[in-house]
Amino acid sequence: xxxxxxxGSYGLDNLKLEERDVPKPGPGQILVKLKAASLNYRDLAITxxxxxxxxxxxxxxxxxxxxxxxxxxxxxRVAKGDLVCPSFFQGWLSGPPTPAALATSFGGPIDGCAxxxxxxxxxxxxxxxxxxxxxxxxCLPCAGLTAWRALFVEGNLKAGDTVLVQGTGGVSIFAxxxxxxxxxxxxxxSSSDEKLDRAKALGADQFINYKKTPDWASExxxxxxxRGVDHVVEVGGAETFPQSIMAIRTGGHIAVIGILSGLVxxxxxxxxxxxxxxxxxxxxxxxxxxxxxxRAVEQNDIKPVIDKTFPLExxxxxxxxxxxxxxxxxxxxxx
Numbered sequence: 051x052x053x054x055x056x057x058g059s060y061g062l063d064n065l066k067l068e069e070r071d072v073p074k075p076g077p078g079q080i081l082v083k084l085k086a087a088s089l090n091y092r093d094l095a096i097t098x099x100x101x102x103x104x105x106x107x108x109x110x111x112x113x114x115x116x117x118x119x120x121x122x123x124x125x126x127r128v129a130k131g132d133l134v135c136p137s138f139f140q141g142w143l144s145g146p147p148t149p150a151a152l153a154t155s156f157g158g159p160i161d162g163c164a165x166x167x168x169x170x171x172x173x174x175x176x177x178x179x180x181x182x183x184x185x186x187x188x189c190l191p192c193a194g195l196t197a198w199r200a201l202f203v204e205g206n207l208k209a210g211d212t213v214l215v216q217g218t219g220g221v222s223i224f225a226x227x228x229x230x231x232x233x234x235x236x237x238x239x240s241s242s243d244e245k246l247d248r249a250k251a252l253g254a255d256q257f258i259n260y261k262k263t264p265d266w267a268s269e270x271x272x273x274x275x276x277r278g279v280d281h282v283v284e285v286g287g288a289e290t291f292p293q294s295i296m297a298i299r300t301g302g303h304i305a306v307i308g309i310l311s312g313l314v315x316x317x318x319x320x321x322x323x324x325x326x327x328x329x330x331x332x333x334x335x336x337x338x339x340x341x342x343x344x345r346a347v348e349q350n351d352i353k354p355v356i357d358k359t360f361p362l363e364x365x366x367x368x369x370x371x372x373x374x375x376x377x378x379x380x381x382x383x384x385x
Contacts, residue, residue: 139152179344215239216286
């Protein structure tokens with residue numbers, strides 16, 4: 051079988067296709083023939099050497115979808131022919147996160163979805179939504195679940211809330227779609243008017259071009275009559291977080307997800323506690339959270355937005371497209 055493998059040292063130049071034997075499932079395991087995988091910023095960080103010092107060689111990509119083709123002894127949760135998505139955290143089934151569970155992430159340290167077959171525990175997969183293609187379902191395990199947990203598990207989003215979504219990458223577009231399905235009002239930011247127009251077509255209500263309006267926090271307050279937003283989906287990191295604090299209403303919720311603009315920044319601690327905001331660090335979610343999200347995706351017929359699809363052998367150009375940040379929604383590999 052084909053596998054895209056980082057060997058020797060990190061860097062996109064060291065990510066190459068190689069042939070491997072198809073694994074055999076042991077007791078409690080299943081063999082999944084992957085049909086599609088999707089890219090996340092984490093995958094770019096890992097393959098470039100900035101996203102965790104995992105042992106090499108490593109097969110990257112946390113997110114995929116495929117068909118169960120073989121069962122190990124004792125497997126009852128799934129059947130041959132089921133379309134499934136491997137869990138981002140193979141060991142986080144339910145309940146709060148633990149250090150042990152968070153050490154079981156797909157695509158580093160566990161070999162991920164940039165290959166033809168994966169052999170995993172039957173407990174480490176969930177059935178894909180019935181309304182989605184394999185390519186669409188492959189977009190859910192990291193980006194979709196991160197947005198879901200941010201808004202509904204940690205944020206307790208309700209109809210009528212106002213959500214500020216930063217940018218138009220995978221997590222942000224899912225947050226827009228989930229929030230609108232729940233009856234929320236969405237303000238979205240981007241440096242591109244063209245991307246804001248595309249977000250409008252998905253139901254976004256108000257728009258801020260942060261290149262034209264660098265003080266987007268003040269603009270968000272203006273758009274909410276001075277009150278501030280109920281939720282911020284904070285994917286920007288160090289450079290955007292101070293403005294997220296200023297944009298949030300008193301007692302609102304900031305879901306801290308991304309590091310696109312950096313890791314470290316001096317913070318106005320007084321503003322932080324003065325807003326009485328709830329700040330949640332979000333690292334994807336559990337299998338239980340995923341299955342709750344799947345029900346909502348089916349009930350609301352939510353379709354992930356795919357920007358471009360590449361064959362597996364073009365994984366490096368796909369990652370370079372992500373690096374350029376010109377995409378809208380998700381980048382997918384056809385396997």
